[in-house]
Amino acid sequence: MAAFGRWKAQRLARADASRKGALDERAAPVVRLLNAWARFCTTSSCAGRLVLAQGGAAEDAERRGAPKKGCVWLLVTHEPCRRDELMTALEKATGDVVFKFEPFVLHVLCRELQDAQLLHSVAIDSGFKNSGITVGRGGKIMMAVRSTHCLEVPLSHMGKLMVSEEYIEFLIHVANRKMEENTRRIDRFYKCLQLALEADVSANNLHSEETEKYHSVYVHRRKRETIQEQDVHTSPKDHSEELEPEDDPESNLGIFAEIMI
Amino acid sequence: MAAFGRWKAQRLARADASRKGALDERAAPVVRLLNAWARFCTTSSCAGRLVLAQGGAAEDAERRGAPKKGCVWLLVTHEPCRRDELMTALEKATGDVVFKFEPFVLHVLCRELQDAQLLHSVAIDSGFKNSGITVGRGGKIMMAVRSTHCLEVPLSHMGKLMVSEEYIEFLIHVANRKMEENTRRIDRFYKCLQLALEADVSANNLHSEETEKYHSVYVHRRKRETIQEQDVHTSPKDHSEELEPEDDPESNLGIFAEIMI
Numbered sequence: 154m155a156a157f158g159r160w161k162a163q164r165l166a167r168a169d170a171s172r173k174g175a176l177d178e179r180a181a182p183v184v185r186l187l188n189a190w191a192r193f194c195t196t197s198s199c200a201g202r203l204v205l206a207q208g209g210a211a212e213d214a215e216r217r218g219a220p221k222k223g224c225v226w227l228l229v230t231h232e233p234c235r236r237d238e239l240m241t242a243l244e245k246a247t248g249d250v251v252f253k254f255e256p257f258v259l260h261v262l263c264r265e266l267q268d269a270q271l272l273h274s275v276a277i278d279s280g281f282k283n284s285g286i287t288v289g290r291g292g293k294i295m296m297a298v299r300s301t302h303c304l305e306v307p308l309s310h311m312g313k314l315m316v317s318e319e320y321i322e323f324l325i326h327v328a329n330r331k332m333e334e335n336t337r338r339i340d341r342f343y344k345c346l347q348l349a350l351e352a353d354v355s356a357n358n359l360h361s362e363e364t365e366k367y368h369s370v371y372v373h374r375r376k377r378e379t380i381q382e383q384d385v386h387t388s389p390k391d392h393s394e395e396l397e398p399e400d401d402p403e404s405n406l407g408i409f410a411e412i413m414i
Numbered sequence: 415m416a417a418f419g420r421w422k423a424q425r426l427a428r429a430d431a432s433r434k435g436a437l438d439e440r441a442a443p444v445v446r447l448l449n450a451w452a453r454f455c456t457t458s459s460c461a462g463r464l465v466l467a468q469g470g471a472a473e474d475a476e477r478r479g480a481p482k483k484g485c486v487w488l489l490v491t492h493e494p495c496r497r498d499e500l501m502t503a504l505e506k507a508t509g510d511v512v513f514k515f516e517p518f519v520l521h522v523l524c525r526e527l528q529d530a531q532l533l534h535s536v537a538i539d540s541g542f543k544n545s546g547i548t549v550g551r552g553g554k555i556m557m558a559v560r561s562t563h564c565l566e567v568p569l570s571h572m573g574k575l576m577v578s579e580e581y582i583e584f585l586i587h588v589a590n591r592k593m594e595e596n597t598r599r600i601d602r603f604y605k606c607l608q609l610a611l612e613a614d615v616s617a618n619n620l621h622s623e624e625t626e627k628y629h630s631v632y633v634h635r636r637k638r639e640t641i642q643e644q645d646v647h648t649s650p651k652d653h654s655e656e657l658e659p660e661d662d663p664e665s666n667l668g669i670f671a672e673i674m675i
Binding site for chain 1: 514527530531534544545546547548549558560564565566567568571576577578580581584585588
């Protein structure tokens, strides 16, 4: 437990490696709620995004395991998408371009397996049905919050737009509805998490409750002091965007494993 | 351990609840390899499929948590798709229709957490990067093999086809390449799994090795005797297709939890 606290303090103090350099505002309440507890430490998050990617998904079949260089981001937005911005981005297409909705993803290091179980049941109940636990080298326990929610649409082939503007308008409507549902699930997750943690503490004995509170205050203070690092270390997902535009929630596990060793 | 063996024997003997009533041939080697070991019991599998679904995905935003009645399958194939069969299926469209590639998914009950860890690392190394462990009620340990591989394309809106035949031809090409890559990953998973299990046994002491062999023979014999049940109980995923056309790998957990209680 002490080792977890030490590791968490180090993790919170790490320098920003992300492109965005900040926590997605929509993911912030969940991330801060979790990091306020001694038993949890978020290692990456992405609130959900719409991406226009060139060269990644369409070549996936050939390129699995190979470096994803040559993949270009034509558009990335964490907000509902407008037709004009997508059309403008599509004009830059020179290869195979795919439009993707990527839902909320969150990786949380947990102190005990039972902490990961609590988080997992909250995630499933909130609609994140692809969530799961990873037990890494040295027995480190990581909980990944993932959705089955998906949209991946090839739009251009070798620079040529394969669909009509009418279709793109329809597609944006569908994508934005998925973004809205994604936001509802994040809010549901936050509320369920709050209730579950309170219920869990009231079921604990006074000692462990005091321990939680002590750690909680400690982490809150750290957060106020180092809000930038706080934002940063919670968004290696955004970092991984730059390196690996193709969505790969587990790509942080490598980074994660290095930190643990 | 004895409890796990008893539960596994019961699970293997359960009646078929799946629409297909048989294990996907492409998933069979992995499923049989796992079930030949006392420490594993597969609870669901789908080798990967192409689906043309009406009413599911497009309405997802409104319908999360609600029963998915009204959702119709216009086409489901576990083989590469042909343009003519997709066009024929599309002619039946009366609502919002989505074309989806759904990759290999496998749920495996594991005797010990370390068994799930072994399976998880093999899955990740084989390219199934969304794989994760679930620790259920009563501490039952389930490993889910999942891919980040995705394709989900809205094609019709209120019965009207929104794309050209040229686009559909291109889309089928992309989808079939994903099917091919999916098959390569399944083969890779099978080979890695074989090596990992052999390495694990050779690292074990003679007693546990003998135990594995004893159980292995027992399960092999059961499989020959009850090959139909064997096929069946490994494919509630196919069963869930009928109830919930929209892909939801975790939907089996409910069934799974009931079995465990």
